[in-house]
Amino acid sequence: KQEVTQIPAALSVPEGENLVLNCSFTDSAIYNLQWFRQDPGKGLTSLLLIQSSQREQTSGRLNASLDKSSGRSTLYIAASQPGDSATYLCAVRMDSSYKLIFGSGTRLLVRP
Amino acid sequence: EPEVTQTPSHQVTQMGQEVILRCVPISNHLYFYWYRQILGQKVEFLVSFYNNEISEKSEIFDDQFSVERPDGSNFTLKIRSTKLEDSAMYFCASSVDMIRNTEAFFGQGTRLTVV
Numbered sequence: 001k002q003e004v005t006q007i008p009a010a011l012s013v014p015e016g017e018n019l020v021l022n023c024s025f026t027d028s029a030i031y032n033l034q035w036f037r038q039d040p041g042k043g044l045t046s047l048l049l050i051q052s053s054q055r056e057q058t059s060g061r062l063n064a065s066l067d068k069s070s071g072r073s074t075l076y077i078a079a080s081q082p083g084d085s086a087t088y089l090c091a092v093r094m095d096s097s098y099k100l101i102f103g104s105g106t107r108l109l110v111r112p
Numbered sequence: 113e114p115e116v117t118q119t120p121s122h123q124v125t126q127m128g129q130e131v132i133l134r135c136v137p138i139s140n141h142l143y144f145y146w147y148r149q150i151l152g153q154k155v156e157f158l159v160s161f162y163n164n165e166i167s168e169k170s171e172i173f174d175d176q177f178s179v180e181r182p183d184g185s186n187f188t189l190k191i192r193s194t195k196l197e198d199s200a201m202y203f204c205a206s207s208v209d210m211i212r213n214t215e216a217f218f219g220q221g222t223r224l225t226v227v
Contacts, residue, residue: 031214032214041223044155098162099157101157
């Protein structure tokens, strides 16, 4: 059964720092991996999607990498800003499945 | 920018009552989903829907739950007889397809409180 884990559970950094959020999964037979942002009491905003054949994806200050064989993905946020404060979720879709399996998220606080 | 919209944003219902949560997926999307998030827990998959049929469902999605696409734009989740443990944020999502354009876009959620 696929398990998705995110470490750390919470992170507090000063504004301007570069940071890395980690996501690991136990079954490497994934179809893709998607990173989301969730603000308190709100919905999920898609940030990046990486197909299983890709190694990384970039969008603005965000860069997501995928090492499928080792079951890991990282989300790199450059030059963090207070507006980046949110919970970041990773989710995997398995081959031959429609569902996303979510991690429990990393709660990020960027201090001004 | 196209978005998934959900109504209502918050619903309070008495235990045992039926509730219908509504969603309007992005217009050119073909796959629709419901997820839920109990407070403090992970987002959990409930059901996926394609071509007017359920394509996959989780063990949570028992006989108390049903989904429907009553017209060309709405996608609904019905809970027949709500229980206290159904209290959660319910998210609707949609994607273009399951091959190339698989990115799932989520709505803002409906907070369901069962009292």
